[in-house]
Amino acid sequence: MQDRPLSGIRILDMATVIAAPFAGTLCADMGAEVVKLELPSGNDTLRGLAPVHDGHALFWKTLNRGKKGISLDVRKPEGRALFLRLVESFDVLIENFRTGTLDGWGLDMATLRSHNPRLIVLRLTGFGQTGPYAKRPGFARIFEAMSGFAHLTGEPGGPPQHMNYPLGDAISGLFGAFSIVTALLERNSRPKHQQEGVEIDLSATEAMIRLLDPLAAEYVVAGIDRIRSGSRATYTAPSNVYQTRDGAWITLVGSGDNIFRRICTAMDRHDLAEDTRFRSTVLRTVNLAELDQIIETWCRSMPLEELAATLDREQVPFSKVYSTADVLADPHFRARGTFVSMQDPVLGAIPAPAAVPRFTGRTPTVPTVGPETGEHNEQIYGSLGLTTADLAALKAKAVI
Numbered sequence: 594m595q596d597r598p599l600s601g602i603r604i605l606d607m608a609t610v611i612a613a614p615f616a617g618t619l620c621a622d623m624g625a626e627v628v629k630l631e632l633p634s635g636n637d638t639l640r641g642l643a644p645v646h647d648g649h650a651l652f653w654k655t656l657n658r659g660k661k662g663i664s665l666d667v668r669k670p671e672g673r674a675l676f677l678r679l680v681e682s683f684d685v686l687i688e689n690f691r692t693g694t695l696d697g698w699g700l701d702m703a704t705l706r707s708h709n710p711r712l713i714v715l716r717l718t719g720f721g722q723t724g725p726y727a728k729r730p731g732f733a734r735i736f737e738a739m740s741g742f743a744h745l746t747g748e749p750g751g752p753p754q755h756m757n758y759p760l761g762d763a764i765s766g767l768f769g770a771f772s773i774v775t776a777l778l779e780r781n782s783r784p785k786h787q788q789e790g791v792e793i794d795l796s797a798t799e800a801m802i803r804l805l806d807p808l809a810a811e812y813v814v815a816g817i818d819r820i821r822s823g824s825r826a827t828y829t830a831p832s833n834v835y836q837t838r839d840g841a842w843i844t845l846v847g848s849g850d851n852i853f854r855r856i857c858t859a860m861d862r863h864d865l866a867e868d869t870r871f872r873s874t875v876l877r878t879v880n881l882a883e884l885d886q887i888i889e890t891w892c893r894s895m896p897l898e899e900l901a902a903t904l905d906r907e908q909v910p911f912s913k914v915y916s917t918a919d920v921l922a923d924p925h926f927r928a929r930g931t932f933v934s935m936q937d938p939v940l941g942a943i944p945a946p947a948a949v950p951r952f953t954g955r956t957p958t959v960p961t962v963g964p965e966t967g968e969h970n971e972q973i974y975g976s977l978g979l980t981t982a983d984l985a986a987l988k989a990k991a992v993i
Contacts, residue, residue, distance in 0.1 A: 596955055597624025602777065604685040605630060606660065607667070610638045611733070611762035612797055613689035613717040614657055616769025620685075621659035621960065622948035628683075628973055629660040630676075633991050635966030646940070654962040655945045658935060662964025663973045664993045668698055672992045676700065677708045678977055685773055689717045692727040702792055712790040713776045717769050721796035731797060733759030740801030741808060747821040764804060765797035830877035831856065831884050834914060835892035837900050842914040843892065845904070852910065853877065859907040860891050933959045967993060 599620055606617035607630040614629070621627040631637055639657075640650045665679075666672040677700075680686060686705070688695060695701065705712055716722060719731020734755050737743045742761070747754040772793045780788045811817040819827070824844070826832035831847040847853045850873065857866045865871055865887070870880040877884055892900060897913060904911045913919065920926060921944065934942045936959075947957050970993055974984060987993045 597958070598952070599623040599625040599774075599777075602626070602685070603683045604628070604687060604773070605680060605683045606687045608687045608689040608717065610689075611652075611656060611759055612765040613687050613715065613769055614639070615763060615766025616715065616717065616773060617660065617687050618656060618658060619766065619770035620773055625685075627660040628969070629657055629662045629964055631662065631664050631966050632666055633664040633967065633988070633993055635664070649937075649940055651943070654935075654937060654940075654943060657963030658945060659960035660964055661969040661973065662967060663970050664967035666992055667700065669990070669992050671987065671990065673699055675974075675977075675987075675992070677704070679973075680705060680712055681709050682976075683709070683712065684777065685713045685715065687715045687717070687769070687773075691730065692716075692718055692722050706790065710790065711780065711788050713773065713780065713793065714790065715769055715773055715776075715793045715795060717765060717795045717797060719797050721799065722794045733761035733763075733797075736761035736765065736797045736801045739798050741805055742801050745805075745819060745821060748823045749821055751821065753821065761797060761801055765795065765800040768800040768803070769795055825881065825885060827878060827881070829874055830881040831888055833885055833888070835889050837895065837897045838893055839896040841897040843897070843900065843911050844914055845888070845892075845909065845911040847877075847909070849874070855907045855909050856888070859903050859909055860888070862887070862891075930957065933957070935960060935962050937962045 602620070602625040604617055604620055604625050604627045606614055606627055608614050608617070617625075617627045617629070637653070639653050642650060642652045644651060665676060667676045702714065705714060718727070719735060720726035720729055734743070737755055737760060738753070740761075743753040743755055746756070772795055776791050776793060780790060808819055811819060824834040829846075829848040831845065831853070834842050834844045836842055845856070847856050853871070854866045857863055865884075869876070871877050871884060895903070901911070901913070915923070921932065926932065931947055932944045933947045935945050937943050943962060945960070948960075951957060970984060971981070974993070979987075984993065
């Protein structure tokens, strides 16, 4: 624990579902002590997302890995008072309630700062703390739709599509972790007496928009509104997915003239490299339908093993499109230790991705699974001086 970059940083995560809690989990991977705060009922939506295996939500166990768990109802007077005692010893607070919710519970920024001037508060919402949509509810697919991301996903002429994973949540969680570390760096670079915390206003929709970096410039400057094109890239060519004779799918990328020439060599079609339709990236994108047909026909002419050997020989960037089973079985990922095995007291070994990135010379740690509701109440509240009798009384009132 002590040799990880965020060792010594304490984060109180009172957020729900996926996006903001993922920000906390990424910080936990880097060594921060992250305490997950839930309502005593333990009814966080994430605990009910499918699949729930034998009564256990796998999403919860993996997404909230490496955290300690406490229960507290901050809406009750005793809960609010206890919460304000808690934040005095934390560096960061993570929340994702609709704009104004914490203020309504008497936990506005002025109150939080009066108890801990150094506290950094990450507010991760769908649309930010200001603007006409500030109080709208939001989920990953909303962020993906309003950012323009879903507009790009799907087949030409077909409906927009979402992937079967809440990518918008994961992306905003990444920005959340980046925001936390940036704020910590700024705060801790100052003399101790000047280390005032900051309020971070992170809009999940804006995080998705930030990913789509050139689209606004393309539209305003060049009059191009990028649209759905299936798996085919329209900004470089060739770049698409192709099926082999035995039914496997590969993705192949030919960005740059040198790589395209290697593809031509692999296909034994040297003439294509000199074809006036395909001499540059721009020309290939103009004529990508014809080029794709040629490559598609070639890929369908041989099974995956033979195709892979041919592409490998010519150093063409490609990959079989992996299933989860393929990812887990891949020898490179096994050699790298890309997955760790977390131990659950009921389910046993649970595989999960290792921390990213790695730090050379340091051994990655294996995180604990996401905590049970209130699992560490005695430890965390005990550090504030609460006794077993105090905790029992609070539990009887459903405060913890």
